[in-house]
Amino acid sequence: MKTKLFFLITLYLIPFWNIGQNLSPPIQNYSSYEYNAASKNWGLTIDENGELYVANNNGLLHFNGENWTLYKLPNKTIIRSVAYVNGKIFTGSYEEFGFWQMNDYGSLVYTSLTHLIKDHEFTNEEFWQIIQLNDAIIFRSFSTVYIYKNNEISVLDAPFVVTTIAKYKNQIIVAGEQRRLYWIKDNTLTPLESQEILEGKTIVDMVPFGDSLIIGTKLSGCFLLTDGKVALLDDTINNELKEHQLNKVLALDSNTIAFGTIKNGVYTYNIKWNTFQNLNKALGLQNNTVLAMLQYKEQLWLGLDNGIDKIQLNNPITYYTDHTGVLGTVYDLVDYNNELYLGSNTGIYYFRDNKLQFVPGSQGHVWDLEVIDGDLFCGHNTGTFILKDGTLNKVSDISGGYQLVKVPETESSYIQGTYTGLANFKKGKNGKWISSRVTGIDFPVKQLCFENANTVWAAHPYKGLFKIKMNDEHTKVLEFIEIKTGAIPNTYNIKLYNIKNQIILSSEGNWYKYDPISDVISEFEEFKDYKDMNLVNYNATRYWFFDNDNQKKIIHTDLGENQFTLDDAQLRKRLAIETETIVSYNDSIYYFTLTDGFGKLNLNRFENELKNVDLPTPRVSSFIDGNETHQLKEQEYKVPFNTSKTIRIEVAAGSFNKYTYYYELNGTIAQSSYLDHGAIILQNLPFGEYTLKIHTVSIGNELSEPKIIKFKILRPWYFSNWSLLGYFFIGIASILLVRWYNKQKLAKKHHILKVQMQREQEERLAQIEKEKLEKEIKRKQTELARTTMSVAKKNELIIELKDLIALNQEAFTNKQRFKSLSKKLDSSMNEDQDWKHFEVSFKELHEDFFENLLKKYPKLTPKDLRLCAYLKMNHTTKEIAPLMGISVRGVEIHRYRLRKKLNIDSSQNLSNYLIKFK
Template sequence: MRCLIPILCLILFAPLGLSGQNLLPPIYNYRVFEYNAAGQNWGLSVNAHGELFGANDKGLLHFNGEEWVLNKLPNATIIRSVASVDDKIYTGSYEEFGYWKKNRTGVFEYTSLTQLITDHTFTNEEFWQIIPYGDKIAFRSFSTLYLYEEDSINIINPEFVVTNIAAVDNKILVASKSDRLYELVENKLQPIDTGSDLESFTIISMAPFQDGFIIGTQLNGAFLYRMGELEPFDEKINQLLKQHQLNKILAISSNEIAFGTIKNGIYLYNTKKKSIKNLNRATGLQNNTVLSMAKFDNQIWAGLENGIDRIDIESPISYFTDYSGSLGTTHDLVHTDSITYLGSNTGIYYLNNDFLNFINGSQGHVWDLEIIDNDIMAGHNTATFSLDESRLKKISQIAGGYQFVRVPESSATFLQGTYTGVAKYKRDNDNNWSISEINGIDFPVKQLCFEDARTLWAAHPYKGLFRFKLDENLTSVVEKKEFGSEVIPNIYQVKLYEIKNQIIIQSDGIWYKYDPIIAELSTFDEFKPYNQKSIMYADGEHFWFIDNGASKEITYTDLKGQTISINEGQLSERLVPDMERVIRKNDSIYLLTLSDGFAQINLAKLQRNLANTHIPSPKLSFFKDMEQAHTVRDSAFEISYPNSSDIGMQFSVPSLIKPRYYYELAGPMNKEGYSDHGTLSFQNLPHGEYTMSVSSVSMDNKKSTPTKLVFEIAPPWYLSTLSIMAYLLALVGIILLVRMYNRQKLKKKHETLKIKLEREQDERMAKLEKEKLEKEIRGKQNELARTTMSVAKKNELILELKDLMLVNKDAFPNKSRYRSLTKKLDSSINEDEDWKQFEMNFKELHNDYFENLLKQYPKLTPKDLKLCAYLKMNLSTKEIVPLMAITVRGVEIHRYRLRKKLGIDSSQNLSSFLIKFK
């Protein structure tokens, strides 16, 4: 039983090794579906601008930093080799080699060189290497060398199988299979004395290095040949190369070499430090078979069995990545001596000697790792543990330890925010812990800060900010204050920090500080430039912020003028939202939690790189409109208006990995902004001249010298010069026509007005004539009436005298005198004369009246007409009597008879009828 106890302890506390790897540079994978070609890339070459060219199974692959383009050979054969020389890209394939060159629109066109060969027939040859040296280009198949110079080709026919060639000091070295090494001198092969070490070895790769060159064999490792001596590489690296089958060699610097293998990716070997780093499928490469490699600046391009990878070997940011998924998401980490501890959602791990080890018993979600004196405290989902190297000890059953803070003025008392409130930890002299929970705090607390030894600030994980006064023993809350929306703009997701003995709060992206003298929060002006950024690390002198927006930009500052911004795509993509945390490893090294491991940032190296790195200006790759691609040139582009509805252009900076761009479009329409890619398009721009300025943006947001592009959108046809001239002529014509029209209109208006005036004059004259006539008629009517009435009065008076004389007849003694007087009275009543005068006046007023009556009523007598005339004048019976010299009875009888002749019944007024009759 005694023997079993130590065995059980070893089982319980022994760490589980998960993986072994170094901190590695960033690796960027370009998958087959991204570049849309075949998986195998047999050769890679980079030109002076940093553009990549790949010898792919489907053709020549070109990457300008923004876009992949596949260029196929006329015979569509596999391209086995590629070399960029000046502005030409040489390729070799099956029984074919030649070069590619961009045409005026930026498209690569192929020119074959095999037509220069005479008196030679290919025998199933494929060209696996292209090496420029001096003014020549060497093309290698397994059986022959072809040397191209000034439009001529020399053919070298070795008597052995050629497995590799290399250019060293403008000389061509030629390797034979299972034989020896040769040098090409004046088109003749001369053997190189390397001793017997290379006999029966197959040389598959060679590269210049230091003052000699490296010789790589297929199964027997690598050798360095210099000063006439052949020396094998260190046994440690050679064993790996033998085991995993060396395939390609690339000299990176004077001390560093990249070895590409068939079975295990790339080995980065430092000849000075004897250090080895392995990049393989487990550490980020797409697969382990390396078919080709190329270098540009501090980047390695690797052509793999299935895909292409890009490695930034001098990046100040390196990564530890757990590709197995066992680690999970890293939430916190600490570093002690040479060991880094990681707390993740799956447990606690430690990294020692490049191996990641799991600590048994720690499985579960880890929120917090803190170094407390010589112990590491782990706030866990289920409890709180102390950690001594790899030994785990549970010290508290309280679930969900978020954060440890030391109580001011105390070396052995700590508080911890938990799922259920705040826990108090006190350690005695025997290193034993006593734990209790503070009364009065019964909600989750994620962040804690002390204002003083008795005043505690606490932030809820989701909603709320609180300030507590504690009793002397830190056991209970004696005063509580909650800050609501009237004090801070947003009570959700409040963040709390203690910086330089000040309580600092972030709410809704805005920074505030608490003033204990006036007991109020006010904006924290020192952090104003960092609004909308969260703190990942702060020690009073060094600060790390992360942008809360989509960019996830990381900013380091000392608040004394030194500020560095980091925009690194891979880093931003792997951060854990709201769980970003930085720890300081030493003066210049910082560690950052990631979703699948952690990153190490070498701040000093980053500062050097940014200070010494030239930011290249973007290069115009193409310019096209709706219908066509334009010639890539420095002069201005002109675009017809119909083709201007969609304008596209592409700028690229191949030397930068995933560069950002800043562009400004100036012209009739102005636009500006940042872009994560160099392909820009604009729709429906107004016509006119534009200047496009594009700058590449470095990691720290500095801009390069802008590349400027001038283009002009021609006006639409209806705004062209001829059209404008036509418009002017038309305008002049219209003006003349308008003037003529206005003149005609004015003339017509004058005529119309004249006619109107004449008409009005005539109407006025007619009216005056009418009024005059009416006046005359009224006068005649009045005269007729007066005359008629005068006659009537006269006749009435005569009749009265006659009647009076008749009554007094007997009073006249002289009868003859009586008769004479009576005759005179009768003669005074001259009815015919009176009627003629009346008739004449009546006819002047009522022309054709009698004719119309007779025409309609022909039976009317002259006496009837006379009565009709009197009735038309609206004379009464009494007034008619003296005019007709008859009695009233006689007039009424005559009226009755007239009514009969006119056919008028008794209901109709006779006078009204005759008055209305025309």
């Protein structure tokens, strides 16, 4: 996989304006609103980690590169001076001085030293200066010098007002209001010789400068003490210092001195070349009154009467900014005859002797500046002009001169996009340019690219993309070919480029190329990593892309392994979106057009800085879980589970830069992320041991040595050892209980199954018994019916025999035999005996029939009951008659009477009633 090197530079940019000055470095403003303290800042110091400390009217300000923190003195007085020495921050205030140290929680704690002063009383003293000399710390008020050494304080009273002190040649030199300089020797003041030149001058500051001492006066300029002799600096700088009241002096390097003034900001003076540059409020400072200065690496910090500023010295990017609005938004710039020309929405400007000049008659919107054949073309809102000898000459009346593109295979023929179509430009033999409108096209063309000498591609922002064929003279459109959507999702707002003689298109963030041989548009693989970007400058080896997303980065690449990104919030705010332009002056110098000026990049210097990155390891400034702040010296932070829902870890890497961070968390769970701030928030981590590695990310996307933090989220109470032991016993008891319960449940289930089986067995037996009884009843019913019918037939036969014998009585000669025969027949038809047998069998089948019938109808006679029984057996009248030994008529009469007794209506069937009766 192709490896890319991503370079990220973070620049703090504040605009500046001064028509008579060079380009200025970036300035970062820190307002009192941002650092949340008083506006006045009297002193600045920085520790070995690059963390800033400021003497402020409200107290001591601490800036670790990420956060500002204010610490107040116990008496809440103004801090006038500050100095960092060997891990301690010494401060001076009203009748108070001492030092601050960081405690185990990352906070500063104050220790006063004034109790060490013996036999001396303060006289309304404020301490304005603190200097280290070897192992001693010197505090200066306007009347006294205090020397702190070996935990003792010695006092040197001066017979004059002490305006400033300095360390020079490993001694302390003192300046007094009597306009003289003194050495401190053996706790006494010894005057220097040859100081007549300083007589009558108020010395406000002194700093060593090589082997010399710079002496700054309030209104008389600056002097240089060398080998015991005092000389005045050149008037080039001194005239400025006299006018604007010098206040602070700082040596930046062996040739450069910074002067802070009361009325006009800061001056940087090169003593070798006798040149200076001024930065003031008009150029980006928050205030013109400089109260303190501090150099740290390539930065100049200013403590101002209103705010704190950081100036990026020797920065590879410098800026020219129009605060007045006169220049406006710059759309193009070009170097012409060794002068820089700017085209803006207000006209054409150029620099001459570092002064911005306006080209008369150029007022209006300027879209394009091109140098062609030694002539400067200006595409203007009102037409196209050629600028020569400071004068504009119009060569085209067609309004809105956009891009001028040379026609391939011609010497001096150009096509220009305008508000209303295309224009043709040709240089005649006499050296004069002539222009004409290309007929046959009437829509605005801002971008165009040639496919060949007679075919040009043009994009309309709303109507789409067109391929236009022209005649050989390029004066007339012969054919319009509209490019339909196909490989391109959308033909609106397309951007066109001619890269290495190939038509390249950008649509909706994607890149495409056109193949004229196959007449096919396909994806452009070389730009696949630059989706959603505009190409704003390119040549054969370098490409500049502008990121269209919310981050709006500028990316420089060779399409290989070398790539870097310019990423800055202030720069993003100032770029002219959709018209952003990068102009190459040469292989190293590039210009950026801005909404209020322009920027200049020295690419060689920038790339050299990338090779010398000093990347600090982050430091932990706080470790907070819930509301508890931990000590920073802990080997392993222990976090209770109930406060571990949110863990906040703050880190910083010093005030030199606004760093990006990368962290890796390993443990019960793992996670990693890049951060543009120093606050790492970990949420809802499960308990367990964790290792957190935090890196500072360089401008080349390289990682610093990690800061390793180990912490352990303790188990919650319900996972403590005692809880786990309790869970173990509860588990054992639960297992036993479950086993007992299952055993009981199984026994119960077995019992239920047994009862169910018994019940089912009983039901089966009962069913069998029932079926058996039903069969028995059915058998008995059949048998009873059969027996009854047999008796009935027998009786019927006997009756017939009796009737037959009675009819043939005369045939019997022996009367006695006739009677005997009649008696035998009568005895054979024994109704009572037959009834008893019938009754026994009937009661077996219908056990309670007679009892229930008598209960309901108590007036029934035995004979009625017999008839009821025969009727229940569903016998007919004819069948009942022989059973009862009466005639059919007798049975009918009996039935009639029975119906009366039972109170049954004639419409109801008597037999059915008795059959249903239980």
